[in-house]
Amino acid sequence: MTVHHHAGKPARPEDRINIGRLVSDYFLKIPNTDIPEQRVSFGTSGHRGCATKTSFNEQHIVAICQAVAEHRKAQGYTGPLFLGKDTHALSEPAFASAISVLIANGVNVVIQSDEGFTPTPVISRLIIEHNRNNKEQADGLIITPSHNPPTDGGIKYNPPHGGPAEGDVTKLIEQRANDLMAANLVDVNTVDFEQALQSPLLSKQDFIEFYVDQLDQVVDMQAIAKAGVTIGVDPLGGSGINYWPVIAKKYGLNIEIVNPVVDASFAFMPLDKDGKIRMDCSSPYAMAGLIAMKDDFDVAVGNDPDFDRHGIVTKSGGLMNPNHYLAVAINYLMTHRSWPETTKIGKTLVSSSLVDRVAEHINRPLSEVPVGFKWFVDGLFDSSYAFGGEESAGASFIARDGSCWTTDKDGFIMALLAAEILAVTGKDPHQHYKHLAEQLGEPCYGRVEAVANSEQKKVLTALSADAITADTLAGEKIVNILSHAPGNNAAIGGIKVTTENGWFAARPSGTEEIYKIYAESFIDDAHLQTIIKEAQEIVSAAFKAAGI
Template identity: 30%
Template sequence: MDEISFGTDGWRATLDTFTAPRVRMVGQAVATHLEEEGLAGPVGVCYDARESSPGFAEELARVLCANGFDVVMPERDRPTPLLSWNIVERELAGGLMLTASHNPPEYNGVKFIPSDGAPALPEITGSIEANLAEPEPLPEEEWGSVRRVDFVTPHADQALDLVGEDVDLTVAYDAIHGSGRGVTDSLLKRAGVDVIRLRCEDDPTFGGVSPEPTEENLAELIERVTEGEAELGVANDGDADRIAVVTPERGLLNTNLLYAALYDYLLETDSGAAVRTVSTTFLVDRIAEAHGERAIEVPVGFKWVADAMVAEDALMGGEESGGFSIRGHVPEKDGVLTALLAAAAHDEDPLDDRVDRLLAEHGEIHQGRVSVDCPDEEKARTLDALSESIPEAVAGERVEDVNTADGFKLLLESGAWLLVRPSGTEPKLRVYAEAEEEGRVEALLDAGSELVREVR
């Protein structure tokens, strides 16, 4: 039980720790939580493409059924955002997703998604952790049943209604053998896109790489687009809740610039605020201000983005790690929907051209991130020490303000910023910086890393 901890996005661990008995305890905790909340079910259970995921999903389904809940499952591995949408569409009590997202095959994970389809907030995950226990089955005649259903079509229908069809493009799609295969590419195809499929075969080892859409992992996709075989490239991570986009001129498009471009595209026909995390670019703020809108800053973690999107009826929410959602959809990051949105935006006006215009109008932005090793048990002490030694200047520039919503964000007089915050998944502190010159970003990252080392 001590090994189970719901962090930024559920509980993840290597398979020597992520075991069937512990997964069953999570299932029992969710059943108890739902009973305490007066939610009678049914409950969705979904899973990613890892070899271990179907078995763990069946363990969860059995525990939920033994507690009297009916269970709804897809016919095969499916993306996390499809579970979120089906929870809302089918009026489920909630759902459990078996996934370790972008982590390598030797990991797995599980997260609970409440009935609104949004990421669970701390009070919910805290309740689940408090209820961890061995399964307590009801008499067999009171057990629920399992039903396999189509998770893909309801989600695709809504995505097409929300974003539109008749997208006249050739798009290369790289699933990295994850759960987006047969889902993101099929949605694009339904919208009229000519799709070139890469790594869309079933392979629970992800071809020997982590299913993370980084530049290193997307070499073929980038080549297909920059050499002219496709007009746009799209990739998802392992459970397809995040996205990477490749353009002809820029190659792998910085996700901050992608957010800016998509928000700008949406503002052509709609209005509303943008929600972004503390580590996401101020360029979004400048675009919002130019349209008479505002940007809302929240801590890192899509649960905070989702919470603010609902509270503020925001047009778009996102984070620099490639997770986005829009008004009218579930408040959960969705790399499948965003793939269609990116294709529609590019079809109307090439993303490279739109980004060029935005940077010319609002100023250049460059951003970087580095990590500094810091054991989990040392993070709080290190941040406390840092709070007592905030400098008056960083890399020769005066600190004008300090934002403590998530770690420490030092706002500098030029509009640049430096952020130090704890990783929610690794024994590290993250150091981020943004400035108008790339060389300035490097100087700020060096200064931020040195600040952390001085108090360690």
């Protein structure tokens, strides 16, 4: 993909959104369920869309919330539902819509005390802590499209385990929501929003105090404070912005928020690679502002709007590749925590094989699962997984005593861990990465997209290892062909091919007419490019063999 000529530069007037028009479209545009793009569709992170494109509107939200209310009743969940929202423009009206429906359905809803913003990991922590001490099971909804552009909205459901809902659950919610919309919402219960705010079913809690007070259970805050680590924080205008000052005060940390602005247009953001505003804390273009300040702090961190992702900036290396930081975090945690040696390291199959090499080097069990954080939920919940992480800068890990912390991605603890690593070892995460690369090999990682129609995507989704006839990849013998993840034997919805020094994985997009190739080489970039080229040839051969 060609880098936009304005990538990494400040947003221009023409890049900014019309928030008034967007919110009007949320209420006024009516989805047509006969059009696939206008239906409720749950991906790996809930339902997302844009009001102007009629893919995230009031009808979507009220139908989804009605479906969730019915689901929790059918499952016997009688505890509270914790409701959070991020700072996107559409999150505010969707928050009101959700409350109106949930209260009308007799659901006990708990929101932030000042009706403010709530990060994803906080909702997960609230659910887990409530359910640990109560028989009446709680669950949650988070209104967020994650790092997506300002025009987008999103909503995701976390059941009583506190993590992303399983596919069978989201499929039921999705189907019921679409049926409700097709029937003109006649079975959706609602009350006036002002009436809902006065309902005894709605309660408020200081989520900030709840979450911050427990952070030392998972990160060594005392070590960070004692070492005097200076931390620069760019919340990227996200939902955790009011948490950082409280963290700094409670634990005596030297934290400076370099950008305290909340603006639903996110007009303060540098443009991303494609010239769009996108709050992607793993993108060097979106993080250009914080990267420019790298020498001002011992370590600097950024998060996306719902704070389930992290970006780590060091003096020695700038913005870290998410895969590199995953390997460093895993290596540090497994050698600096007194966790049972049987606890597993969880990684998605498209994450760097440097993680595999770290696991082997420190003699810890590795579990490789399909793409999606939902595959880590059970392991983090019962602490059989010490860590779960994915290549898109999302991860979480268990508490210092080995108990469950969150079952969803937690950008706070991954950011604070970078400061702990520096405080305890005297070296920043990038310096640790360089040491690992010297010991275990320097990875070259890439991701590309290729055109695929719906029939080809179906073939790729169901592709078996036997369908791959090639026996070499980029000059090396193929040692493994996977259609199911070795960690849990779940279908990966594509294929992964590995050699001694490289691999590729091919998966279809759930929303676009493309498939994605992830690849890595431990030889050099030229070898990586050969892997990518031959990966496309292997996939094309599979399409041809299927007659399409």
